[in-house]
Amino acid sequence: MENKIIKYVMLGTFLFSASVLGKNACNESLKFVADSFSVAPRGSVELNGTLGKYLKTSLNGNILVWDIDALVRPFKERNETKYWRCEFWGKWYTSAELAYDFQPSDVLDKRLRYGASELIKTQDEYGSITSYTKAREFFINADGGIGNNGSWDMWGRKYVLLGLLAEYNRTKNVKILDSARKHADYILNHVGRGKREIVQIGCWEGLASSSILEPMALLYKETGDKRYLDFCEWIVETWQTNPLKPDIMNKALKGMPVFDMFMHPIAEPKTYIHYGKSKAYEMMSCFEGLTELYRATSNPIYKDAVEKVITSIRDREITVLGSGAMHERWSNGAFEQQRTTPYWQETCVTVTWIKFATQLLRLTGDVKYANDIEIATYNSLIGAQGADGSWWSHYNNMSGTRSAAPEQCAIHMNCCVANGPRALFLLPKVAYMTSKNAIVVNLYENGKATMPIENGKVELLVSAPDYINNNVAEITLNGIENKMQKFGLKLRIPNWSKNTTVFVNGEKIENVKAGEYLNIVRQFKDGDKICLNFDVETxxxxxxxxxxxxxxxxxxxxxxxxxxxxxxxxxxxxxxxxxxxxxxxxxxxxxxxxxxxxxxxxxxxxxxxxxxxxxxxxxxxxxxxxxxx
Incomplete structure (x- = not known):
């Protein structure tokens, strides 16, 4: 079975790559898998309800005031040997990029340009951007280092690359892309076939380092440079062939639960590693990368693996609060919810689960991923943000007290504090999406959205339920070109609302089903009103x-x-x-x-x-x- 899969992967790569002529083929000539849904355009969504409150708190308490110089300093000092200060700039920076997409402003534009330029100043003559010492870069962990014992260097380089690509996507500044390529090329010069093995140079059975798959696939899509595609395919291949053999794709294809993919926790744990090795965050990050590689190659085996693993996570790990993991590791958590522990549901796991579900929602248009996002968002995610938005909790327990995440790596930052806003500011992009001359509504919030259709744009004015005195969402359509257009409106009917009624201009719509999309295709005109009466009961x-x-x-x-x-x-x-x-x-x-x-x-x-x-x-x-x- 494994040899067959390896041959399938290599054949798919060969057939796809054969059409790419030259080292720097123009990416416009390449064919990538088209997503079923597209996210809301920049600045097109206003959220003024529950989620809007948390977004504005994060914007004012974090994104607009955080000390950018403190995030860049580790890259200037380059004295790190084993910790993860290297991730903080990229996590915070991609959060800020998403915040800019939500509410573009001159102030945030200047902060983003400054953050990128200051980081690029730390790039050495060889293209490397890292916080690690020369002696510890790409450090080989013979035992597949875990926790604090391994190197997070490649993990940090991943976040650098994600941040630079996000800024290039925003500004189309070719200097940013050039810096990203130099950064990636330095990695390719030291890691790959006949060089260092990627599963041996990072923590958690090579999952942390392997997760650079995502930005490398994105870089290939931006440049068409086949070297980046080859590197991505090599990562997937080495999962199966390296002696450490994390083999997560094959395990997913076989239907193996994520909890069983690596060492289980021992009965009476005494050290950090005793809680098991199925690290939730890093594993999902690798599958996010595999999703991007599927978009780049259309190799169906990648999509199959991704869909099987996310189903396994939903069925076996996700709790009633919409997140999962104990001690940051998969734990068969859906079946262990009466376990008393203060280490439930790391915020980084919640964030990555929402990001992963968003990837699949974009790719497939399947409503179940929007349902996943809703549960996680209204419970685990927003519950983790502190009152002023400046800090987050690390864990999200079932009972007890919440507490501020501890500072990490001798810097005023924590992995979850840097990461939390990434999911938060992704939500405006998910709340409203588009699909083949249709507008998709996934989350119901007071506010408005201006969304593109085939012939122009449509403004949606939304008044949403407060779940106390009002259980009705009303959507008014305005700004329709020529006052009338035919298009689709896909309304997500929450799976918790068992008996939803929907009216368009007072006319009742039939076949409304909980947990599915209601697709209304008709000639809409300016001023049309859609009312959704949700079945809200305790x-x-x-x-x-x-x-x-x-x-x-x-x-x-x-x-x-x-x-x-x-x-x-x-x-x-x-x-x-x-x-x-x-x-x-x-x-x-x-x-x-x-x-x-x-x-x-x-x-x-x-x-x-x-x-x-x-x-x-x-x-x-x-x-x-x-x-x-």
Whole structure:
């Protein structure tokens, strides 16, 4: 089976590459896989509801004020030997690029140009941009280094390349692309066939270093330079042939659960490695790269592997909060949700899960990925951001207290603090998308979007439900050229809304199904109104493995008790259930997105709030818990 797959990969590469003439073939002549959905154009979306609040907080508390010089300094000093300061510039910078796409401004434009120019000043005469010492660059870890014992050099170079490519995409400044190519060429001169093996020069069985697959595939798409494609294909090949053999593509194709791909945690862990080796973030990053390689080659085996692994993650790892992993590793988490640990759901895992799902949503147009994004966003993601937007939590627990992520690598930064805004500012691009003369609506927020269709543009004015007093979303169409155009409107019907009704100008639309897209194709005219009445009730969702335990959900929100709001927090009075129904009343409570008063068995009322707002003080006064029994 494995030899057959290797031959398939190599044959697919040969047939595709044979048509590329010359080392620097023009990328315009190449054919890449077209996405089913395209993201919203730059500056086209305004979000003024729940998500808009978190976006603006992050913009003002982080993106517009962060010390860029501090992020560049490690690349000037080049004294790193084993840590990951090398990732911080690229993570923060790509967050800022996405923030610019959301709200373009002269201030942010200047910050981005400054951040790129200062980083490029650190590029040496050979093209290298790194924070590592010469002696430790591309350092070979004979044991497939893990955690703090290995080298994060290549991982950091990945984020440098992602940042430079993002800036080139924004500005089309050829000097930026030239710097990115020199940076990549330096890597190719030291790592590859007959040189250093990529799975031996990074942490976590070579997954961290291998994840440079993503920007290398993107660089190939920008330049048409076959060397970058060859390097990408070599990475995939070496997963299968190197003695360390992470072999993640074959394992995915065989349907192996991600938890089983590497060493399991031991029964009584005493050291960091004892918690297992199936590192969630790095693994998904590799499959994001494989998705980009599929776009570049159309090799179906890559798409098959990616779709199988993301299905495995959803089915076996993702919790009711929309994220997963314990101790940053896959853990069969969907079946372990009663485990008491403060190390649930690293924010970097949440971010990468949303990014990975977005990749597949773009590629396939399958609504299930939008459903994944919604659950993760309204629970694990926004719940991890601090009140002023300047900092994030590292883990997102089921109960207990939230806490600020620790500073890492002797710098005022943390991997999750740098990473959190990347998913947050991706959301405007996902909320509204386009597909073959159709506008796709995935997330319902107060605001507006100006989206392209075949003959012009359409402005969508949206008033969205607050899930307290109003459960209706209303979309008004304006700015239609010639006042009337035929196009499609694909409306995502949330899978939590079991009985949604939809009206266009008062006319009821049939065949509305929860968890699917409702595709309305017709002659739309200026002023047309689409109303969606969502079925918002507080409902019971039981634990997969131990159905004695359950959470309450209200719309997209998981509900939690919080010591600040729940009288009798320590009292074990049970919720009154009537055939899985609860008697609940939504109420407005300052400092929350949603609050619900729920009747208990003794006739009292207990207040629940949305998980994202629970624990918000990051102190014991806002201790919280989501599970009930």
């Amino acid at each position: 409902r019971v969702v039981r634990d997969i493995r131990n159905p004695k335990f359950f959470v309450l959900k209200h719309g997209p929100f998981v509900l939690s008790q919080d010591r600040r709001f729940s009288n009798g927090f320590d009292n074990n009075v049970k919720i009154k259930l009537n055939k899985e129904k609860v008697n609940a009343t939504a109420v407005f409570v300052k400092g929350t997105n949603v609050a619900v008063d729920v009747e208990m068995e003794d006739g009292s009322k207990r207040r629940f709030i949305d998980y994202a707002s629970a624990g918000a003080t990051w102190k014991s006064d806002s201790e919280f818990k989501i599970w009930n029994y």
